[in-house]
Amino acid sequence: MSVCPMSGVESGRERFSSSALPRWLLLFAVSCLGLRMVAAMGKEEKRQLRDQVLEMFDHAYQNYMKHAYPADELMPLTCRGRVRGLEPSRGDVDDALGKFSLTLVDTLDTLALLNQLDEFEIAVKKVINDVHFDNDVVVSVFETNIRVLGGLLGGHSMATLVKEQSEQMQWYNDDLLFMAKDLGYRLLPAFNTTSGLPYPRVNLKHGLRRPQARTGTETDTCTACAGTLILEFAALSRLTGDPIFEHHARKALDFLWERRQRNSNLVGTTINIHTGDWVRRDSGVGAGIDSYYEYLFKAYILLGDDGYLQRFNTHYAAIMKYISQPPLLLDVHIHKPLLNARTWMDALLAFFPGLQVLKGDIRPAIETHEMLYQVTKKHNFLPEAFTTDFRVHWAQHPLRPEFAESTYFLYKATGDKYYLEVGKTIIENLNKYARVPCGFAAMKDVRTGSHEDRMDSFFLAEMFKYLYLLFAEKEDVLFDIEDYIFTTEAHLLPLWLSTNFTKKQKNETTAYSDLDDSNFDWSCPNTQVLFPNDPSYANSIREPFKNVVDKTCPKANTRQDVGGDGPGVRSHLRARDFMANNAEHLDLLKKMGVSLIHLKDGRVQLVQHANQAASAHDAEDGLRFMQEMIELSSQQQKEQLPPRAVQITSPPFLGRVVLTAGPAQFGTELSKITTGVRGFVAKCEPYNGCSEVTNHESIKGKIALMQRGHCMFAEKARNAQKAGAIGGIVIDDNEGSSSDTAPLFQMAGDGKNTDDVTISMLFLFNKEGNIILDAMQEYQEVEVLLSDKAKDRDPGMEESERNSEVLQSREPSSATYECQREAALNIKIPSGWKADEPVNDNSGQSIVSDAKMQLRNEILDILSGSDQNPRKTPTDTSSDTVDGKDKDMQRTGCQGTFEDDQESSTRSSDQENEETDNEVEQESSPNISQETEARTIDSLLSDWKEEIDAFEMMDKDEL
Numbered sequence: 038m039s040v041c042p043m044s045g046v047e048s049g050r051e052r053f054s055s056s057a058l059p060r061w062l063l064l065f066a067v068s069c070l071g072l073r074m075v076a077a078m079g080k081e082e083k084r085q086l087r088d089q090v091l092e093m094f095d096h097a098y099q100n101y102m103k104h105a106y107p108a109d110e111l112m113p114l115t116c117r118g119r120v121r122g123l124e125p126s127r128g129d130v131d132d133a134l135g136k137f138s139l140t141l142v143d144t145l146d147t148l149a150l151l152n153q154l155d156e157f158e159i160a161v162k163k164v165i166n167d168v169h170f171d172n173d174v175v176v177s178v179f180e181t182n183i184r185v186l187g188g189l190l191g192g193h194s195m196a197t198l199v200k201e202q203s204e205q206m207q208w209y210n211d212d213l214l215f216m217a218k219d220l221g222y223r224l225l226p227a228f229n230t231t232s233g234l235p236y237p238r239v240n241l242k243h244g245l246r247r248p249q250a251r252t253g254t255e256t257d258t259c260t261a262c263a264g265t266l267i268l269e270f271a272a273l274s275r276l277t278g279d280p281i282f283e284h285h286a287r288k289a290l291d292f293l294w295e296r297r298q299r300n301s302n303l304v305g306t307t308i309n310i311h312t313g314d315w316v317r318r319d320s321g322v323g324a325g326i327d328s329y330y331e332y333l334f335k336a337y338i339l340l341g342d343d344g345y346l347q348r349f350n351t352h353y354a355a356i357m358k359y360i361s362q363p364p365l366l367l368d369v370h371i372h373k374p375l376l377n378a379r380t381w382m383d384a385l386l387a388f389f390p391g392l393q394v395l396k397g398d399i400r401p402a403i404e405t406h407e408m409l410y411q412v413t414k415k416h417n418f419l420p421e422a423f424t425t426d427f428r429v430h431w432a433q434h435p436l437r438p439e440f441a442e443s444t445y446f447l448y449k450a451t452g453d454k455y456y457l458e459v460g461k462t463i464i465e466n467l468n469k470y471a472r473v474p475c476g477f478a479a480m481k482d483v484r485t486g487s488h489e490d491r492m493d494s495f496f497l498a499e500m501f502k503y504l505y506l507l508f509a510e511k512e513d514v515l516f517d518i519e520d521y522i523f524t525t526e527a528h529l530l531p532l533w534l535s536t537n538f539t540k541k542q543k544n545e546t547t548a549y550s551d552l553d554d555s556n557f558d559w560s561c562p563n564t565q566v567l568f569p570n571d572p573s574y575a576n577s578i579r580e581p582f583k584n585v586v587d588k589t590c591p592k593a594n595t596r597q598d599v600g601g602d603g604p605g606v607r608s609h610l611r612a613r614d615f616m617a618n619n620a621e622h623l624d625l626l627k628k629m630g631v632s633l634i635h636l637k638d639g640r641v642q643l644v645q646h647a648n649q650a651a652s653a654h655d656a657e658d659g660l661r662f663m664q665e666m667i668e669l670s671s672q673q674q675k676e677q678l679p680p681r682a683v684q685i686t687s688p689p690f691l692g693r694v695v696l697t698a699g700p701a702q703f704g705t706e707l708s709k710i711t712t713g714v715r716g717f718v719a720k721c722e723p724y725n726g727c728s729e730v731t732n733h734e735s736i737k738g739k740i741a742l743m744q745r746g747h748c749m750f751a752e753k754a755r756n757a758q759k760a761g762a763i764g765g766i767v768i769d770d771n772e773g774s775s776s777d778t779a780p781l782f783q784m785a786g787d788g789k790n791t792d793d794v795t796i797s798m799l800f801l802f803n804k805e806g807n808i809i810l811d812a813m814q815e816y817q818e819v820e821v822l823l824s825d826k827a828k829d830r831d832p833g834m835e836e837s838e839r840n841s842e843v844l845q846s847r848e849p850s851s852a853t854y855e856c857q858r859e860a861a862l863n864i865k866i867p868s869g870w871k872a873d874e875p876v877n878d879n880s881g882q883s884i885v886s887d888a889k890m891q892l893r894n895e896i897l898d899i900l901s902g903s904d905q906n907p908r909k910t911p912t913d914t915s916s917d918t919v920d921g922k923d924k925d926m927q928r929t930g931c932q933g934t935f936e937d938d939q940e941s942s943t944r945s946s947d948q949e950n951e952e953t954d955n956e957v958e959q960e961s962s963p964n965i966s967q968e969t970e971a972r973t974i975d976s977l978l979s980d981w982k983e984e985i986d987a988f989e990m991m992d993k994d995e996l
Contacts, residue, residue, distance in 0.1 A: 078461075086457075086508045093468065106141060112124075114473060133181070144494070145164065146192055146194065149195035149196075151501065170219055178237060179237070187528035197211075229245060234292055260325055268524050271534070293308070301372070320371045380425060384422065387437070388442055388443060389443070390447065395446065403579055410462075412586055420433070433481060444463070444503070445504075445507045479491040479492065481697060487696060520532055629655045630655065680697050681707055682698060701784040704754055717821075730756055750785070750798065753765065762796060
C-alpha cells in the first residue's frame with residue numbers, strides 16, 4: 038500500500054503485546070556484524086516466485102468461487118461456503134459475516150493489482166448484480182468498514198482506472214461507488230452516541246431500532262474499532278460529495294485523542310462509548326489499538342491535515358519511550374507506563390515495523406521484524422500469541438498477512454534482497470503446511486500442524502497483494518502503486534484525494550539517487566534519504582538478533598520445597614495430602630482462611646482470604662498451602678503430554694488434512710518415533726475393542742479404529758495389539774463432540790502396569806473421527822500417519838496433487854480441529870482427588886514466591902485473552918493488573934486425574950445414563966468442558982471479574 042509519494046506503501050492492523058527480554062540480548066554477536074549475508078536472489082528466481090504467488094492466489098480464489106460463492110467465506114476442509122446462521126457460531130469472529138459475499142468484495146482490487154483484468158470485470162459484475170445490503174443481520178462496524186466498504190471503494194478505484202486506460206469496462210458507471218454510499222448510510226446509525234464513538238455493531242436493515250435490531254445495548258468498543266474509519270469514510274465523502282461520512286469519522290478520532298492519558302500520551306484498549314472512560318487500560322500496538330495509530334498517520338497523507346501527523350508523532354514518541362523494548366513491543370498500563378501489562382505478544386503487532394518504515398524510523402523496524410522472522414522460522418508461522426521467551430501462548434494462526442506486509446515495506450525501503458528470502462519462506466510455508474485441496478486452511482495449532490476449517494477474506498485481500506508486490510517488477514503492475522495508499526485491509530485509495538497531492542512527486546526506491554530535499558518539505562519522512570539503499574546497513578542492524586529466539590530458552594522457575602513436619606515445626610495441611618471430600622481437610626482449610634466453593638458445573642474453586650483465618654499462624658499456613666498446591670502442579674507438568682496429530686496421507690488428502698488428537702500415557706510415545714506410525718486403518722470387531730478382536734486378519738499390520746466406552750483404554754490397546762495392530766485410534770462415542778468445543782485429554786492407564794502395551798494410541802473426538810470414517814466409506818483404503826506433529830509431505834506427493842483434479846465438493850460431518858492453547862495458570866481439583874495423583878498446570882511455569890501478587894497477575898493476563906482470537910476484540914473486558922489493596926487474597930483452581938470406572942464417573946449428570954465407560958481420563962487442555970467436575974482458572978475468570986473490577990476502582994481511587 039502506497040503511503041506518501043516519497044515514502045513507500047503500507048497497510049494497518051490490530052491486536053496485542055507482552056514482557057521484556059534481558060538487555061544483553063541487544064548486544065549479542067556484535068563482533069559478527071555484517072559477516073552473514075544472504076545470497077542475492079536473481080531476477081529469474083524472483084520471476085518464478087511472482088508466478089507462484091499468482092498460482093497460489095488462483096488456487097484460493099477459484100476454490101472460493103467454485104465451492105463457496107455467494108457465501109461470505111470458504112471452509113476449505115469441507116469444501117463449502119460459510120453462511121452465518123447455518124454453521125455453529127464462533128462468537129465475535131462471525132460479526133464480519135453479513136451475507137454480502139464478503140470474500141469476493143474484499144478481493145476485488147487484488148484481482149486488478151495482480152493484472153487479472155478479465156476475472157476482475159466478471160467479479161465486479163457479480164458484486165453489482167448479486168450483492169445486497171438490505172439484510173437483517175448484525176455486523177461489526179469496524180470489520181464491515183475495512184473489508185466491505187473499503188473493498189467497494191478499492192474496486193471502484195480500480196474499475197475507474199481500467200476504464201480510463203483500456204478498452205475494458207467501458208460499461209462501468211460508478212456502480213460500486215453507489216453501493217458503497219448505500220452501505221455507508223447503513224453504518225451511520227452506529228454513530229448515534231453523545232461521544233461520537235460508534236457502537237461496535239449495527240443491524241444492516243434496522244440500524245439500532247429495538248427490538249428489531251438486536252443490538253445497540255453495548256457500552257464498550259475497542260480503540261481501533263472507533264479509530265479505524267477515517268480513510269474509508271473520508272474517501273467516500275470526497276468521492277460522493279457528501280461530507281457526513283468524513284464528519285463522523287473525524288469526530289470519533291477527535292474524541293479518542295481527547296481521552297488519551299495526558300501524562301503518558303497513550304490510549305487504552307477498550308473505551309466506554311458513552312462516558313469516554315477507559316474500560317481496559319493496557320496499551321500496546323497490537324489488538325484493539327493498532328490500526329488507530331496507523332490511520333492517524335495515513336489520514337495525514339490522504340487528507341493533508343497536519344493535525345493528524347502531530348497526533349501520530351505524539352503517540353509514536355510515547356510508544357518508543359514506554360512500549361518499544363527492542364526487539365519487543367510490550368503492552369504497558371496507560372497510568373503506569375513503566376509497568377508491563379502482559380507476559381506475551383500477539384501476531385497482529387507484526388504490522389508495526391511496516392508503519393515504522395513509513396514513519397522513517399527504520400532501525401527498530403528491522404530489529405522487531407528480525408525477531409518475528411526468527412519466531413516464524415521456529416514455528417513455521419507466527420503463533421497468534423507467543424511469550425517473551427518465544428514459547429507458544431496461543432497456537433492458532435489464521436493466515437494473517439501482517440508479517441508479509443512489513444516484509445514488503447522493509448524491502449521497498451532498504452532494497453535488501455534478504456527480505457526476498459523472507460518472502461520466499463512465507464510462500465514455502467503456506468504451500469507446505471496450509472495448502473489443502475480446496476484452498477488454504479488456517480492453522481489450528483502451529484505446533485502440531487493441525488488445520489481449522491477457515492479461510493478468512495483478508496487472506497485474499499492482503500496476503501497476495503504484499504507477496505506479489507514483493508516479487509513483481511514495476512512493469513508487472515497495471516498502474517503506479519505510488520499513486521495509492523493502502524488501507525488497513527490493503528485496499529487501494531487514490532492519493533489524488535489529498536488536498537496536498539502532487540502527481541509529479543514519486544518515491545523511487547529501486548535504486549538510490551541524490552534527491553532534492555526541497556521535494557520533501559510537505560511530505561512524510563523519506564526512508565531513502567534517512568537510510569541509504571545499502572543492504573549491509575540493514576544487515577548490520579539485523580545481525581545481533583539472528584539468534585535471539587534460539588538463545589532464549591525457556592527456564593522453569595524453581596522454588597525451595599517447603600520443609601516437612603519435624604520436631605519444632607508447626608504441623609499444617611500439606612497440598613500433597615489434601616482430599617477435596619475429606620471433612621477434616623475442609624475444616625482445616627476454613628481455619629486457614631481458604632474457601633472451597635463448589636460451582637454449578639461441579640468444579641471446585643479455592644480462594645484464600647488471609648483476614649478470615651483463625652490466627653496469623655493459620656493465615657501463614659493457608660498461604661503456604663496455596664503455594665504448595667501451585668508448586669505441586671508445576672512439578673506434575675513434567676508428566677503432561679502435548680496434543681498429537683493424525684494426518685490422512687492417502688489420496689485425495691495426501692497429508693493435507695491433519696486432525697488434532699489426544700495422547701495416551703501408555704504405549705510407545707510418538708515423540709520417540711521420528712517417522713511416526715504410518716498405516717491403513719481398519720475397524721475392530723467388536724467396535725468397542727473391549728474383548729478379543731474377531732477380525733484379526735483385517736486388523737493385522739494396520740491401525741485399529743475403536744469406539745470409546747465399556748472398558749478401559751489400556752484394555753482396548755491390549756486387544757488391538759494382540760490382534761496384530763501397529764497402532765490404535767479411539768473415537769469418542771459422544772455424538773457431535775469435537776476438539777473445537779471440548780477439551781482434549783490424555784488417555785490414562787488402568788491403574789495397573791501398562792508396560793506390556795507397546796503400540797501407540799491416540800484419541801479423536803466424534804467429529805474428527807467421522808472424518809476418517811467417512812473417508813473409509815468413500816475411498817475404502819485410507820492411510821494415516823500418527824505422529825507428535827504433522828510431517829512434511831513427500832515432494833512426489835505434492836506434485837501428484839498438483840496434477841490431480843481438485844477434490845469435489847462433499848459434506849462429511851463438519852468438524853474443526855482444536856489443540857490446547859497455553860494459559861498462564863490451570864489447576865483443578867475433582868471431588869475425591871488425592872494429592873499424589875497428577876495435577877495439570879498448563880502454564881509450563883512455576884509461580885514466583887509472592888504467590889498472592891503473582892497469581893493475581895497471571896489471572897489478569899488470562900483475562901486479556903480470547904478463545905476466539907478475532908481480529909478485533911471489542912468485547913474483551915479484561916482488567917489491568919492490580920497492585921495495592923488486595924494483597925491478602927489469592928485464588929487458584931485445582932485439577933487432578935479422573936477415572937471412569939464401573940463405580941464412579943466424572944461426567945456430568947446428563948450423560949451418566951448414556952455412558953458407562955470405565956476409562957481413565959486426564960485432561961490436557963486449559964479449555965475445560967462442563968463434562969468434568971473440575972474448575973480451571975481460565976473458566977473462573979468471568980466469575981471473578983466483578984471483584985477484579987472493584988480492585989481496579991480502588992486502584993483508580995488511589996491515583
